[in-house]
Amino acid sequence: MIAKATAILQKYWGYPDFRPDQKTVVASILSKKDTLALLPTGGGKSICYQAPGLVLDGMVVVISPLIALMNDQVQGLKDRNIPAIALTSSMNYKEVEIALDNAVYDKYKFLYVSPERVMGDLFQQKLHDMKVSFFAVDEAHCISQWGFDFRPSYMKLSMLREIKPDCPILALTASAPPRVVEDIKTHLTLKNENFISGNFLRPNLSYYFMETDNKANQILKMLKRQDHSGIIYTYTRKDSREFANWLQSEGISADYYHGGMTHVDREKARLGWMANHKKIMCATNAFGMGIDKPDVRLVMHQGLPLSIEAYYQEAGRAGRDGQKAWAVLLYNKSDIQNLHKRLELTFPELDVIKHMYKVLVNFFLISPGTGAGKSFPFRIEEICKRYNLKPFQVFSSMNFLEKEGYISLSDSARTPSRIFINVSQRSLYSYGIKNKVIGNSIEVLLRSYTGLFDDFQTINEAKLAQRIGVDRHILVTHFRQLNKMEMLTYREQTETPWITFTEDVVYQQNLRISPENYHHLKILSKERLHAFIQLIELKNQCRNTFLLNYFGVHPPEDCGICDICIKNRKKKFSENQYQELIKEIQTLFESGLNLQSVIEKYPTNKQTVITDLISFLVDEGILDNQ
Numbered sequence: 001m002i003a004k005a006t007a008i009l010q011k012y013w014g015y016p017d018f019r020p021d022q023k024t025v026v027a028s029i030l031s032k033k034d035t036l037a038l039l040p041t042g043g044g045k046s047i048c049y050q051a052p053g054l055v056l057d058g059m060v061v062v063i064s065p066l067i068a069l070m071n072d073q074v075q076g077l078k079d080r081n082i083p084a085i086a087l088t089s090s091m092n093y094k095e096v097e098i099a100l101d102n103a104v105y106d107k108y109k110f111l112y113v114s115p116e117r118v119m120g121d122l123f124q125q126k127l128h129d130m131k132v133s134f135f136a137v138d139e140a141h142c143i144s145q146w147g148f149d150f151r152p153s154y155m156k157l158s159m160l161r162e163i164k165p166d167c168p169i170l171a172l173t174a175s176a177p178p179r180v181v182e183d184i185k186t187h188l189t190l191k192n193e194n195f196i197s198g199n200f201l202r203p204n205l206s207y208y209f210m211e212t213d214n215k216a217n218q219i220l221k222m223l224k225r226q227d228h229s230g231i232i233y234t235y236t237r238k239d240s241r242e243f244a245n246w247l248q249s250e251g252i253s254a255d256y257y258h259g260g261m262t263h264v265d266r267e268k269a270r271l272g273w274m275a276n277h278k279k280i281m282c283a284t285n286a287f288g289m290g291i292d293k294p295d296v297r298l299v300m301h302q303g304l305p306l307s308i309e310a311y312y313q314e315a316g317r318a319g320r321d322g323q324k325a326w327a328v329l330l331y332n333k334s335d336i337q338n339l340h341k342r343l344e345l346t347f348p349e350l351d352v353i354k355h356m357y358k359v360l361v362n363f364f365l366i367s368p369g370t371g372a373g374k375s376f377p378f379r380i381e382e383i384c385k386r387y388n389l390k391p392f393q394v395f396s397s398m399n400f401l402e403k404e405g406y407i408s409l410s411d412s413a414r415t416p417s418r419i420f421i422n423v424s425q426r427s428l429y430s431y432g433i434k435n436k437v438i439g440n441s442i443e444v445l446l447r448s449y450t451g452l453f454d455d456f457q458t459i460n461e462a463k464l465a466q467r468i469g470v471d472r473h474i475l476v477t478h479f480r481q482l483n484k485m486e487m488l489t490y491r492e493q494t495e496t497p498w499i500t501f502t503e504d505v506v507y508q509q510n511l512r513i514s515p516e517n518y519h520h521l522k523i524l525s526k527e528r529l530h531a532f533i534q535l536i537e538l539k540n541q542c543r544n545t546f547l548l549n550y551f552g553v554h555p556p557e558d559c560g561i562c563d564i565c566i567k568n569r570k571k572k573f574s575e576n577q578y579q580e581l582i583k584e585i586q587t588l589f590e591s592g593l594n595l596q597s598v599i600e601k602y603p604t605n606k607q608t609v610i611t612d613l614i615s616f617l618v619d620e621g622i623l624d625n626q
Helices: 002-013 019-028 044-054 067-079 091-105 121-127 151-154 160-163 178-185 215-223 239-251 264-272 307-315 332-344 350-363 381-385 392-401 425-434 436-448 461-468 472-484 513-536 543-550 563-570 575-590 597-599 603-619
Strands: 034-039 060-061 086-087 110-112 132-137 167-173 194-197 204-210 227-231 254-257 282-284 296-301 325-331 375-377 407-409 412-416 419-420 489-492 494-496 496-500
Touching: 002 019, 019 034, 019 194, 034 178, 044 067, 044 167, 067 110, 067 419, 086 091, 086 412, 091 121, 091 419, 091 489, 121 496, 132 575, 151 239, 167 325, 194 543, 204 543, 204 563, 215 239, 215 325, 239 254, 239 282, 239 375, 254 264, 254 307, 264 282, 307 325, 307 489, 307 513, 307 543, 332 513, 350 381, 375 381, 375 597, 381 392, 381 472, 392 407, 392 513, 425 436, 436 461, 436 472, 461 472, 461 563, 575 603
Parallel strands: 034 167, 034 194, 060 110, 060 132, 086 110, 132 167, 204 325, 227 282, 227 296, 254 282, 296 325
Antiparallel strands: 375 496, 407 496, 412 494, 419 489
């Protein structure tokens, strides 16, 4: 069956073969075994369930917490004429019911759902009747309280086993220390599972940490020494914008990206950077999906994350083509102090969290005893303005309400417009004949999209309006009128996070925020931050070795190319020897010799040392890259 999966990979994705780790995962799931795949960032996790999903009979149910990721992958599958759908919090009951009925009737090969959606009675009822080939649980580290992004809804996913006891489960994650791996196995009740850990060794990636009181000058100095694609991670949205503008004024091709931008602006920035129209992207941690760019030579952190997991994922976006790349982190003493302060801010007092719950209930006008499963567009600016709150305070409190299972907050994602026709084609045409202005819109709509009578279909109003020869707002007015008459259901595009109440609303005095969970999570967060600060403040240990040990991987030797390894190599020479060799090597390069010729000028027993020294001089910027 692996040969068939390989043929599918080539047909739909254009790759001649799987990567070794991917092939092992695909072979395991094709043999109907529970599988836990720990594949580092850029390891191609989605292929591991999409390719075998097209080989096996039935539909793959993919559980993911990220709406933007689900929408992106569903669109990618549809572009390849593979039937897929995502059930997101922005969909109303009718949309979800139609989609689940179609899933029961084998209309899709891939059904993407959030873990909160899995808990709903409607989904579980329909799941009994679906023909499922296997479940794919993405971001599986979310199941563990030891994980850096714990979500309590993941803890309940074992019910998949109760409804479909014979369906294998594929759990996927990019980063999980050993105790998180054990939690994944336990909470998903994996049976005789295959545990496949990808290759975390990145021999081409050099970690370089620098303490400096002038980050801007150091960044500018480094960027002017190279002309390759890079990312600079910043603390805030404002930082990303201002830093990009400053770099532009200094002659560096740069753009910025953050979660507060519109979808159109984000896509414009991302695509411009992907096409190398802009070399440097200044971004918050929102810049994390859809950026599998192989030729990124440099990832710099001007703003620091709060954990090794987050840092490893962001730094790992450099050098995916296997060529030499650098992950540079710039810090100063105030950064370390601010990390502790930021961590404290993520843990508001319990009374503040309870007050935030009351604010949400009042804002969305939900009566106690109701609300379970209801979703609303979450516009934080309106909430902050009405109740005089700060955004960070709101999100930190909501984070705990989510961890206690009261709400679920989706990531910000663009949800395109969708239409479903409620009446027969004859009725719709009859109305169009009587109302010729709207009739033209109906006719072009039906010619442009199929399946409108069976399911909600994504539409593009701008393209439709162009075909009809009217302004977009006129077409939207027509659809709104037909929606009001209940001839069709028109869901206009949104670009906002959504909040879902996962339980019926309770009175504030009955709200239970477990002090034990609160303090447990705080201790874990402090542990992760302590480990990250240890990484920053390393003096003698190889940074790559420290990182890999954290993830339970023990490399046979140090990397030799991180800043600490380079400094240790320099210690092989006395200061006089070091200075003399620098002058000697520089003279040889200036005479026109290439790298190999310079190395061959030295005795065989010294060539390894000279090679190391040249590499060090290049890394330090003393020599140009030869």
